[in-house]
Amino acid sequence: MKTVQRKICLLGDFSVGKTSLVRQFVEGRFDDRYLSTIGVKISRRQISRPDYLLNLLIWDLAGGDDYDDVTSGYLRGAAGILMVCDLTRPLTLHTLRKYRKQLDEIKLDPVVVIAANKVDLVAERAVDDSLLEELSQQINAPYLLSSAKTGEGVAAAFDQIAGLLEKKKS
Amino acid sequence: MSDPVFDQEPNRPPSPSDDAALWADLQSLLLAQERARVHELEELVESLQEEIDHLQKQLGVQRELVVPTVTNSLSRIANDAVEQDRRGMAGALGPIIGEATRIQIRDSKDEMVEALYPIIGDSVVRAVTERFREFQRQIDARIRPRGGVLDNVALRLRGVNPSDVALRDALPFEITQLFLIQHDTGFVLEHFALDSSQAADSDLISGMLTAIRSFMEDSFDPTHESDEDLDSIYHGDANVILQSGSVVYAAAVVNGTEPAGFRAALRGLLTDLNLEYRDDFEAYDGDPETLPPLEHHLETWVEEIEAGLSEKSPSTDSSKKVLTRLAVALMVILVLLCGFMSWFVWRLMPTALGLTEPPPTVVATVVVTATPTATLPPTATITPSVTPSPTPTVTPSATPTTTPTATRTPTVTPQPTGSPFSRINGPVWSRVVPDLDEPPWIALIEGTEVDVLIVQGEWTQIRWNDPIVGEVEGWVPNGWVDLSPSDTIGSDADS
Numbered sequence: 093m094k095t096v097q098r099k100i101c102l103l104g105d106f107s108v109g110k111t112s113l114v115r116q117f118v119e120g121r122f123d124d125r126y127l128s129t130i131g132v133k134i135s136r137r138q139i140s141r142p143d144y145l146l147n148l149l150i151w152d153l154a155g156g157d158d159y160d161d162v163t164s165g166y167l168r169g170a171a172g173i174l175m176v177c178d179l180t181r182p183l184t185l186h187t188l189r190k191y192r193k194q195l196d197e198i199k200l201d202p203v204v205v206i207a208a209n210k211v212d213l214v215a216e217r218a219v220d221d222s223l224l225e226e227l228s229q230q231i232n233a234p235y236l237l238s239s240a241k242t243g244e245g246v247a248a249a250f251d252q253i254a255g256l257l258e259k260k261k262s
Numbered sequence: 263m264s265d266p267v268f269d270q271e272p273n274r275p276p277s278p279s280d281d282a283a284l285w286a287d288l289q290s291l292l293l294a295q296e297r298a299r300v301h302e303l304e305e306l307v308e309s310l311q312e313e314i315d316h317l318q319k320q321l322g323v324q325r326e327l328v329v330p331t332v333t334n335s336l337s338r339i340a341n342d343a344v345e346q347d348r349r350g351m352a353g354a355l356g357p358i359i360g361e362a363t364r365i366q367i368r369d370s371k372d373e374m375v376e377a378l379y380p381i382i383g384d385s386v387v388r389a390v391t392e393r394f395r396e397f398q399r400q401i402d403a404r405i406r407p408r409g410g411v412l413d414n415v416a417l418r419l420r421g422v423n424p425s426d427v428a429l430r431d432a433l434p435f436e437i438t439q440l441f442l443i444q445h446d447t448g449f450v451l452e453h454f455a456l457d458s459s460q461a462a463d464s465d466l467i468s469g470m471l472t473a474i475r476s477f478m479e480d481s482f483d484p485t486h487e488s489d490e491d492l493d494s495i496y497h498g499d500a501n502v503i504l505q506s507g508s509v510v511y512a513a514a515v516v517n518g519t520e521p522a523g524f525r526a527a528l529r530g531l532l533t534d535l536n537l538e539y540r541d542d543f544e545a546y547d548g549d550p551e552t553l554p555p556l557e558h559h560l561e562t563w564v565e566e567i568e569a570g571l572s573e574k575s576p577s578t579d580s581s582k583k584v585l586t587r588l589a590v591a592l593m594v595i596l597v598l599l600c601g602f603m604s605w606f607v608w609r610l611m612p613t614a615l616g617l618t619e620p621p622p623t624v625v626a627t628v629v630v631t632a633t634p635t636a637t638l639p640p641t642a643t644i645t646p647s648v649t650p651s652p653t654p655t656v657t658p659s660a661t662p663t664t665t666p667t668a669t670r671t672p673t674v675t676p677q678p679t680g681s682p683f684s685r686i687n688g689p690v691w692s693r694v695v696p697d698l699d700e701p702p703w704i705a706l707i708e709g710t711e712v713d714v715l716i717v718q719g720e721w722t723q724i725r726w727n728d729p730i731v732g733e734v735e736g737w738v739p740n741g742w743v744d745l746s747p748s749d750t751i752g753s754d755a756d757s
Contacts (some may be wrong), residue, residue, distance in 0.1 A: 097465065097548035099447045130477040134448075134469040149448070149469050149547075169446030171547065249518035 448472030696721030
């Protein structure tokens, strides 16, 4: 069975849970310190698809204004983007709009999925589904709810990306 | 209506005017339909001509509107053609573009230079830089010492620790991993590893290498004006040497000092691969089925490089051996020379110290030979063994002052009746002129056969055959020659 590689980038504001989201999902050999030094850490997740193995090389990009300048270089060649926002912080949704604009500026057209993270913090949730729907339409990407703590929606997010990649390819 | 033909009067012959009218009537009867058709067509032509004129006028007026439409259509058609058959289009347009470029360069050289400078300038700078680096490495390889004693001395003089250099030379050069990586994605297109266990994480490592390259570029050349790339990463003994191509780059993980020409060879590998597979590399999206067969490219290249190195190694070793042998031989020669000089000096030391006071043996010899000149056969003076025996006892009484009287004696009988030569009776320096203040010239050892030419005061001029310079003449103090009257060819002692 052949193995197909795809580059996936994680984008999202500082402390939305990107690194935590993939930590239990991926296998890797690099320390999280890479994120604060060169602004990226690469991990790998292999997904079985009906006809092949999909080797997702996940580029976890450091979020926040300090890293905006270096992010564009890391995005080159990305087939898929997992945009992560924090359900307890509405401002993190705005950051995703900014990233969408950045993708358009560098003429990158990857498949995009939104992971609305920290769904386990029910009491602190400040973003309702209507806001997510609106965001989804604005940046033309489906969304799902996830929790890095419980693992809810994490694998589903990557599966959705894989499915969209196949759909786009066909 | 009456018929002109049938209405004629009977028995009257028809006139010519009747024929013409009849013919005209006949024509109108037979061709009426065709004439009507011709007329219609003429009208149609006229109307069409009017329409054409009208359209031409319109076209002239609306040209500005028509041109963009046609241009867009042509552009779309050309784009479709290019998309469908890129290679075909490139092949078709290549010669035209080449010719056009040639003509443009001929006609507008300066404009073309200005237009191309940003591209060619960078390429030239890059090529020159690469060449200089290579040149540097070659110089380094040439001046690198080979480990001989003299080299070590030279290193010490330059303040370099030879053991450091030896350590550097001792480190074997080895390519442990070689990656071929797509620029943007960081995907590994091919990977070679000495240790197969290293292949497992090649995709992660290639990704991080790509990220680091990107990080360096964004950090130190944010405007991306420079064509420079990260070209080396050093980590202890392991170095990562990076060589960038247009679509892919190569990363070689090596141990030891890279040999001269290694980067050029890596560049050559990239160039070859790019020439052959550039389109495939560009189109690669992670699906291995779209990749060309690259399985053994890197492995073969590594084998060739290492084979090239191993061919060089024996010659280096043999040259080292030759140098070592030469050094040892030189040292042996130096030791022998020093030993000989020491022996020589040791032998001459007493003589040199006693030069101002000639040994009394000389005086005794003179005394002995002076007396019996008339009676003794000349052979008696030839046997030197006889003369030394009395010397110890006679020495104290003898004084240099008696010597002149003795030397005068032989001058009385100048005939060389005895042996044709004399002998030096001990090691002594000859001199060019008879003066002790003059520097010594050639050393004479005991027993050297000499011809006595002149005795002048306390000095004797002699001639002898030197093994090195041949027949020479020089002066020695009288006491160092077994002097007898028969040996003396001439004397100016009186003068």
